[in-house]
Amino acid sequence: MTDALERYTPAQHQVIEAYWETIRFTRSTGKVSDGVKQREYEYWTKFEPEIVIEALGIHIEGYPTHREDYTRGIMRNRKRMKGGATHAKPERSHAVAAQTGKSGQGQGQKRDANAEEAFRRRLVGL
Numbered sequence: 001m002t003d004a005l006e007r008y009t010p011a012q013h014q015v016i017e018a019y020w021e022t023i024r025f026t027r028s029t030g031k032v033s034d035g036v037k038q039r040e041y042e043y044w045t046k047f048e049p050e051i052v053i054e055a056l057g058i059h060i061e062g063y064p065t066h067r068e069d070y071t072r073g074i075m076r077n078r079k080r081m082k083g084g085a086t087h088a089k090p091e092r093s094h095a096v097a098a099q100t101g102k103s104g105q106g107q108g109q110k111r112d113a114n115a116e117e118a119f120r121r122r123l124v125g126l
Contacts (some may be wrong), residue, residue, distance in 0.1 A: 004041035012053050019056040019071075026067045040068055044075070051078045 005013060024032050044052045055074040063070055 004038065004045070007045075007049055008053070009049075012049060015053050015056050015060075019060055022060050022064050023068050026065065032068075036068065040071075043072060047075050047079055051075055051082065054078055 005016065008016065020032055020037065024030050047055075052075060055071050055078055058074050058078075059066065059071045
């Protein structure tokens with residue numbers, strides 16, 4: 001298991017230990033098995049050490065009652081935010097849609113009119 005931790009600095013090792021100390025309280029036994037730790041270390045290799053440590057810190061501070069799989073989601077989101085995801089969707093804001101004139105509000109009104117028309121046809125048929 002020490003091979004999995006070689007890529008982390010001594011300061012980062014302290015964060016990792018604090019993380020496992022936090023995670024153990026999500027177990028009824030108060031223990032985290034070495035197998036679980038090894039599986040997580042293998043998953044962490046998909047990310048840069050900085051992202052891993054940042055995610056662990058976020059989990060410790062904000063979500064101490066969540067299990068370790070929650071940290072995986074934090075890591076994926078941090079990677080996406082830093083532009084490291086290979087399949088991340090481009091973000092679009094409402095401001096961009098308004099600037100381009102493609103706000104989609106017209107589509108909603110048309111759909112409502114079509115639904116109302118269909119409802120009236122159905123009422124007539126009753």
